[in-house]
Amino acid sequence: MDNKKVAKLIYDNYASLRKAATAMGISHSYLSKVLTGRREPGRKFIDGILAAHKGIKFEEIFYEVEND
Numbered sequence: 745m746d747n748k749k750v751a752k753l754i755y756d757n758y759a760s761l762r763k764a765a766t767a768m769g770i771s772h773s774y775l776s777k778v779l780t781g782r783r784e785p786g787r788k789f790i791d792g793i794l795a796a797h798k799g800i801k802f803e804e805i806f807y808e809v810e811n812d
Contacts, residue, residue, distance in 0.1 A: 745778075745785050745805060745806050745807070746805050746806070746807065747779060747781065749804070749805050750778075750779065750793065750805050751779050753793075753797060753800065753805070754775075754779070757797065761775055761776055761779075764796070767792075767796040768789070768792030768793055768795070768796045769788065769791075769792045769795070770788055770789055770792050774789065775789075785806075790802070790806070793805070
């Protein structure tokens with residue numbers, strides 16, 4: 745996930761992390777932890793950010809990580 749791009753998207757569209765989290769259907773603490781890298785984004789986060797930002801495509805903010 746491109747944390748900078750996701751953070752900019754959230755801060756450009758919401759007055760607070762709580763409002764963004766509510767729009768995404770997740771807790772504000774979970775959102776904060778994902779943005780700071782303390783948690784990996786799960787399915788609920790991915791679904792929530794795409795639903796809250798209708799014009800954003802998955803490929804614009806997430807990237808594939810290859811496992812060796």
